[in-house]
Amino acid sequence: MGNITRKHGELYKTLTEDVLNRCCSVTGFTPEVIRKEHDKFFDVAGDGRLKKEYMEELLGDYMPQVREKRLKYLTNCIFSAIDTNNDGYIDFLEYLTSIKFFQTESPIEKADFIFRIMDKNGDHLVTRKEIARLLECLEDYHKKSSNSSITSVMSGGVKPAANFVLAKLDEDKSGQIGVSEFVDGWLKDETIRTLFTF
Secondary structure, eight states: OOOOOOOTTOOOOSOOHHHHHHHHHHHOOOHHHHHHHHHHHHHHOTTSOBOHHHHHHHHGGGSOOOOHHHHHHHHHHHHHHHOTTOSSSBOHHHHHHHHHHHHOOOHHHHHHHHHHHHOTTOSSEEEHHHHHHHHHHHHHHHHTOOOHHHHHHHTTOHHHHHHHHHHHHOTTOSSEEEHHHHHHHHHHOHHHHHHHOO
């Protein structure tokens, strides 16, 4: 989500005209949408600091349905991708920006967001293991797919699917995928897009 315009320590509890204009500018949402989301956010995160355990309550509609044992890992990954300033909670602007990325039609923005979800440790590279962990979370979701290329890739299990992704996207043969390799693969390959879309 990059560098968003945030004043240090601001929690956005009061939706002033300045805050509203900044939120509109960053997200492209209308003032009406921002006001509605503001009410929803502060109903759950009264102090303006959304903790991980309450994230699903607000963003559950955007998250895939996964098995309970995989939900914690997926929630941690998504939380890390949304908490852009790494302060351990999601503030209102981070929340709004996450909705923007869940809803975006821009393939580049979507690919970048999915990459950051996969890149749990934040080193700007994803390994075979990180790919496999996300695919494991999405495995049940993909089992319901009618897309033959997805069922073919996932038929051997998560590890062979992760190997497939790495072989397809690791252009420099480093054993890891950088964000530009992932975005490039996302733009060029429908199977990659479908594997990581939820």
